[in-house]
Amino acid sequence: MRVTVIGGSGHIGSFLVPRLVRAGHEVTNISRGTSRPYTEAPEWQQVHHVTADREAEDRDETFADRVAALKPDVVVDLVCFTLESAAQLVQRLRGEVGHLLHCGSVWRYGQSLKLPIREGSDSAAPPFGEYGIQKNRIALMLKEETASGGLATTSLHPGHIVGPGWQPVGPLGNLDPTVWQTISAGQPLRIPGSGTELMHHVHADDVAQAFEQAIARRGAAAGEDFNIVAPTALTVRGYADIAAAWFGHAAVLETVSWDRFRGNTSREHADASWNHLYRSQCFSIEKAASVLGYAPRYEPEQAIFESIQWLVDHEQLHVARPLGVAG
Known part of the structure; x- marks a missing residue:
């Protein structure tokens, strides 16, 4: 498939992009072009690179058009931080892309109430702080988008990424x-x-594994959200x-x-x-393990x-x- 990764030169993308190439996908990485991937891998030679300033293009409402013009089958968004930015992308890709995957955060939850914290449960208080609040709003919007018959979406929520x-x-x-x-x-x-x-915490390559598995299992992953952390x-x-x-x-x-x-x-x-x-x-990975086959190393x-x-x-x-x- 044609997979476009937004922010593919960062923590997760440094591991995800080579994984996707090895899996046989045609990969395009959209980034600001200001940094190199954290890990060297020969697979990067097969990646098409596009330089873009997402923040500026979101203000101009042109970034989503840039992504759509690449005609991807799958879009992996690793650097979306506001509901407005996520909504622009969803609206533009609806009906044109088979699957949109969003990188959220465990900070979509507030302080723990019961452990482990499970998706869709009452085991955590509401989020606080702008970052966590926005990540939660995005995840809820994506879930509703798919439930209403729109774009197939999946949100993955990593813990404290290490690598x-x-x-x-x-x-x-x-x-x-x-x-x-x-x-x-x-x-x-x-x-x-x-x-x-x-x-x-969670290793960046384990997060990459979860994204790869979610792409491979779109039917099961569509409309769902997952905690992605270490065991x-x-x-x-x-x-x-x-x-x-x-x-x-x-x-x-x-x-x-x-x-x-x-x-x-x-x-x-x-x-x-x-x-x-x-x-x-502290989070449960039971859902990710059973639905995606997530198995952190x-x-x-x-x-x-x-x-x-x-x-x-x-x-x-x-x-x-x-x-x-x-x-």
Whole structure:
């Protein structure tokens, strides 16, 4: 099939595009053209590249026309963040494209109420924050579009995406690189809250696998939404303990109040920590496994170790001791 991937040079697309080529699809990647894929693969030589500024073209209401002009059978949208942008694409592709797949986010859910969080259940509170609210609105719109007899759509909702080439969400729920310096040196790490809060990561290639499976199983996937995460989630304390073991020692943890944590942390990192830890999310992948055949290869700590190893090897993250081996 002719598959157009919007944002195919990013976290997910770096793994998805080569997968689609290997599966025999004719792939076009639409991106801003400002970055290279995170992974090198010979399959990229067979990909047609289109450079576009989606945000600007959405304002001009021309981006959807650009996508339609490629005459794809399938469109995978990895970089849509507003209901308005998603609606423009749906309206233009309706009746012309066989399947539209959207990359959502687990932040379409608010804080956990019952665990694990399942699709379509009352196991999470409503979303909060503009990003999560928009992702939820898009997912609901897509579901209604298909249910009403319109375009066949599927939305996949990854957890905290991890992979080689970028920093993972760390044990404190933020991207502060000094956290890894502290852990690697065996110094006390101040953690806000109880330390039992949950984060649910997923390797980018496992997300790519889910998209590939959804394309292959359009009949089953149409009109559905799926949680796409690792088989298990990490607590703050468990994450820190596992990470410290990579550097040959136990984690030294100090529980502090949120006020004290904010007083010793930049606003950016403190806000990120609160957003991750207040949600304290853990998701079921039962639906994705049974409907799509989703079978993630990575436990969260394996995915995170791979990411940290890459950053250290490429001198993008400095740690006090050499990394050992992931358990």
